[in-house]
Structure formats: structure tokens, C-alpha cells
Amino acid sequence: LGERLQATMDRIKSKGKVSEADVKVMMREVRLALLEADVNFKVVKQFIGQVRERALGSDVMQSLTPGQQVIKIVKEELTELMGGENQKINLAQKPPTVIMMVGLQGAGKTTTAGKLALHLRKNHNKKPLLVAGDIYRPAAIDQLETVGKQIDIPVFNLGDQVKPQEIATKALEHAKEEHHDTVIIDTAGRLHIDEDLMNELKDIKEIASPDEIMLVVDSMTGQDAVNVAESFNNLLDITGVTLTKLDGDTRGGAALSIRSVTEKPIKFVGVSEKMDGLESFHPDRMAQRILGMGDMLSIIEKAQTNVDMDEQKKMEQKIKDQSFTLDDFLEQMDQVKTLGPLDELLKMMPGANKIKGLDKMQMSGKEIDHIQAIIRSMTMEERERPEKLNASRKKRIAKGSGRSLQEVNRLLKQFQDMKKMMKQMTSGKGKKKNPLGNM
Ligand code: GDP
Ligand code: MG
Numbered sequence: 001l002g003e004r005l006q007a008t009m010d011r012i013k014s015k016g017k018v019s020e021a022d023v024k025v026m027m028r029e030v031r032l033a034l035l036e037a038d039v040n041f042k043v044v045k046q047f048i049g050q051v052r053e054r055a056l057g058s059d060v061m062q063s064l065t066p067g068q069q070v071i072k073i074v075k076e077e078l079t080e081l082m083g084g085e086n087q088k089i090n091l092a093q094k095p096p097t098v099i100m101m102v103g104l105q106g107a108g109k110t111t112t113a114g115k116l117a118l119h120l121r122k123n124h125n126k127k128p129l130l131v132a133g134d135i136y137r138p139a140a141i142d143q144l145e146t147v148g149k150q151i152d153i154p155v156f157n158l159g160d161q162v163k164p165q166e167i168a169t170k171a172l173e174h175a176k177e178e179h180h181d182t183v184i185i186d187t188a189g190r191l192h193i194d195e196d197l198m199n200e201l202k203d204i205k206e207i208a209s210p211d212e213i214m215l216v217v218d219s220m221t222g223q224d225a226v227n228v229a230e231s232f233n234n235l236l237d238i239t240g241v242t243l244t245k246l247d248g249d250t251r252g253g254a255a256l257s258i259r260s261v262t263e264k265p266i267k268f269v270g271v272s273e274k275m276d277g278l279e280s281f282h283p284d285r286m287a288q289r290i291l292g293m294g295d296m297l298s299i300i301e302k303a304q305t306n307v308d309m310d311e312q313k314k315m316e317q318k319i320k321d322q323s324f325t326l327d328d329f330l331e332q333m334d335q336v337k338t339l340g341p342l343d344e345l346l347k348m349m350p351g352a353n354k355i356k357g358l359d360k361m362q363m364s365g366k367e368i369d370h371i372q373a374i375i376r377s378m379t380m381e382e383r384e385r386p387e388k389l390n391a392s393r394k395k396r397i398a399k400g401s402g403r404s405l406q407e408v409n410r411l412l413k414q415f416q417d418m419k420k421m422m423k424q425m426t427s428g429k430g431k432k433k434n435p436l437g438n439m
Pocket of ligand 2: 109110111134140186187
């Protein structure tokens with residue numbers, strides 16, 4: 001569906017002018033994309049209304065690039081809906097900072113408690129204490145102990161015979177004695193929200209007066225995540241959300257719904273089971289992910305301001321069906337000269353930051369000239385099938401272009417890498433491995 005949305009956008013974009021009917025078609029596609037990404041239907045309805053109003057505004061309809069304007073509005077509004085900017089974790093003015101993890105069973109509380117401890121030590125120079133407050137789930141305490149050992153952070157553990165309320169009290173005393181400036185309390189979850197659990201959590205909140213009540217939500221649960229978030233927020237007045245398991249197949253629509261239903265910021269996302277798999281939440285990147293467009297769109301946008309539209313269309317198609325040749329590369333270089341640094345453009349592509357040696361692909365104007373010289377010394381056939389180049393042909397090309405054999409080889413290698421990257425991009429593989437771009 002992401003593709004369909006893209007196709008509609010492309011069609012409208014290329015038209016240059018939009019009518020009210022076009023906006024309607026576009027809004028239908030956006031609506032479908034959002035529903036597909038598991039965004040709550042009420043949220044979708046409200047969102048679409050807002051975008052439509054802005055899209056039909058005269059400044060958009062009369063602009064030279066209305067299609068692009070509408071896309072921009074969609075992205076802007078999505079980003080805004082998710083809080084606009086990244087929000088940091090609450091830290092106490094006067095230590096200790098107390099963080100209370102809450103959420104359903106299996107959401108990722110214990111894992112995220114460890115990840116947060118590591119994050120706070122690494123990036124905020126804190127000395128955290130983890131508190132084993134889940135006395136119900138078998139092996140929950142052992143699990144936290146294991147997490148603590150893994151990242152070398154102490155765990156406060158009174159076993160499973162002491163009530164969680166008392167554990168919280170004692171943990172805070174212990175933190176004071178041992179000069180821990182951060183206390184992260186892991187709590188029990190249930191399969192569903194029930195009153196016993198909520199009362200226990202309310203008690204702990206009362207006792208520990210946390211600076212951050214971090215709701216942990218499994219992004220894979222889709223629509224359910226919204227109800228869970230709403231209930232927890234109503235009962236505990238949460239202060240932040242961590243959305244876990246974004247490394248899975250989910251498009252992340254839950255992020256949008258949770259934010260608009262609770263009005264509480266999503267602060268982090270979990271992107272792996274490992275302790276370093278925690279990233280700051282960036283609304284703009286999530287907007288891209290939800291729409292399934294990748295950063296490709298910004299590249300196209302950037303390109304369109306400088307490059308002839310038809311040319312760009314042809315290139316996009318070539319990237320899509322992977323028939324991009326060295327000759328196209330040669331042509332692109334001319335455009336790159338007017339666009340700005342190639343590595344900047346490449347960095348915007350989804351998954352590009354995972355590609356080794358990208359930093360080495362930075363090119364100055366002079367290097368571009370050299371590369372163009374090399375490609376110009378190839379026959380058309382060679383430009384189309386560089387894999388067929390043997391040693392003697394490479395030597396001839398080097399001589400013809402006045403560059404070294406090494407440079408010829410380097411170019412061929414870079415081109416190969418680039419093609420690989422394009423393949424990843426179009427197959428969506430790169431996207432999955434690195435769903436949110438370079439965070
Ligand atoms: P809790 O019941 O809320 O404490 O949840 P756990 O921390 O025990 O996590 C439940 C399962 O989800 C464990 O197998 C974790 O390894 C896994 N998990 C947690 N966060 C993530 C994440 O961001 N990505 C992935 N892939 N797995 C996660
Ligand atoms: Mg747990």
C-alpha cells in the first residue's frame with residue numbers, strides 16, 4: 001500500500017496542478033495507509049480532516065508544486081501529531097531520579113528497564129539502581145538479575161516474599177545509602193489490566209513519587225496498544241511511553257494513536273532484544289515509517305527543485321527496476337554537481353547509514369570530474385555491463401582517462417555498492433533492518 005500511496009503522490013506531483021478531486025483521491029490513499037499501519041480509526045478521521053483543510057487552502061492550490069505541498073502537509077501534520085520533537089526522559093532536579101516502569105506482561109518492561117539504565121549511565125553519566133519489583137511472574141527477578149549482570153548495573157532484590165510497596169520503600173533508602181542518583185523500578189504486568197495490579201502500581205507511585213512513569217507498550221499489538229495506553233494513563237497519569245519491538249514487522253501506527261489518545265510523549269523506541277537496542281523517538285522519522293515512504297521522498301523533493309522532472313522520473317524508474325548503469329551514473333554526476341554533495345543525498349536514503357564505506361564515498365567536485373573521465377573512457381557496452389570488464393580493458397580505460405588502475409577499480413566497486421544499496425532500498429530490506437534511518 002505504501003507503493004500505491006507513492007504512485008498516487010507521484011501522479012499528482014507530475015501533474016503540477018491539483019484539483020479538489022485530486023486532494024480527495026490523495027486523502028483516501030493516506031487514510032488507507034494509516035489504517036493499514038494500525039492507526040486508530042478515530043485518529044485517522046480527525047487527521048484526514050485537518051490535512052484536507054490545509055491542502056485545500058489557496059496557498060497550496062495555487063502554488064507551482066501543489067502535489068509536493070500536500071505531501072509536505074501530510075508529513076508535517078503526522079510529525080506534529082506525534083509531538084513534533086523528540087522529548088527527553090525526565091530527570092530530577094534533586095537526585096535521585098525515580099523511574100517507574102509500567103505496562104502489560106510481555107511488553108518489554110524488564111528489558112527496557114535495563115536499556116534505560118545503560119542509556120542513563122552512558123549518555124547522562126548516571127549511576128542507576130535497578131529494582132526488582134515484579135514478585136509474581138516466575139523468574140522475573142532472575143531475569144532482572146541477568147539483565148543487571150549483563151550491563152554491570154546493581155539490582156536491588158528482596159526476593160518474592162516481600163510486597164512490592166515495601167520493596168520500593170527499601171530500595172529508595174538503599175539508593176540513598178549507596179549514592180545512586182537514579183532508581184529504576186521494574187514492576188509486574190498482567191495479561192490484562194486488572195484492579196489489583198493498578199492498586200499496587202498506584203501505591204508504588206505514592207511511595208516513590210517517580211519523576212518518570214514510563215509506560216512500555218508492545219508496538220506489535222496494534223490497536224490494542226491504544227486501549228492499554230489509555231487505561232494506564234487514566235489510572236496512573238503516565239509521563240512517557242516507550243514503544244518496543246519496532247524491529248518487527250509493524251509499521252508503527254500505534255505511535256500515532258497512543259500519542260493522540262493520551263497526549264503523552266513517546267520518548268523511546270525499542271529496536272532489538274539487546275541492551276543497546278533503545279533509541280530516542282523522533283516523530284518525523286516515525287511519520288515517514290508510517291507512510292511507508294522512506295526518506296526517498298525527501299531525496300526526490302530535493303532533486304526536483306534542481307533537476308528536470310522527466311529526467312528524474314526516468315532515473316527513479318531505473319533505480320526501481322535496477323537497470324541503472326554507469327552511463328546513468330555519469331549523467332547523475334552532472335546533476336549531483338548542481339544538487340550538492342552526493343554523500344548527503346545518499347545519507348537520506350533508508351538504510352544507507354548501514355552501508356560500509358559510505359563515508360568514503362564523499363566526493364569533491366574534482367573527484368566527480370575524475371569519475372566522469374573514467375566512465376567516458378568506456379564504451380557504451382562497458383557502461384552497461386561493467387562486470388564484464390577484464391584486466392586489459394580496465395588498463396585501457398585507465399590509460400584513456402588518465403587515471404590510475406586503482407581508481408578505475410575503486411569506481412567499479414563503488415558502483416557495485418551503490419547498486420546493492422538501490423536493490424536493498426527497492427526491496428525494502430534495508431528499511432527493515434534500520435527502520436528509522438540514522439538515529
Ligand atoms: P515484561 O514482561 O514487560 O517485563 O517484558 P520483558 O522485558 O520480559 O520482554 C518480553 C520479551 O520481549 C522478551 O523476550 C524481550 O527480549 C522482548 N523484547 C523486549 N523489547 C524488545 C524490543 O524492542 N525488540 C525485540 N525484538 N524484543 C524485545
Ligand atoms: Mg518483566
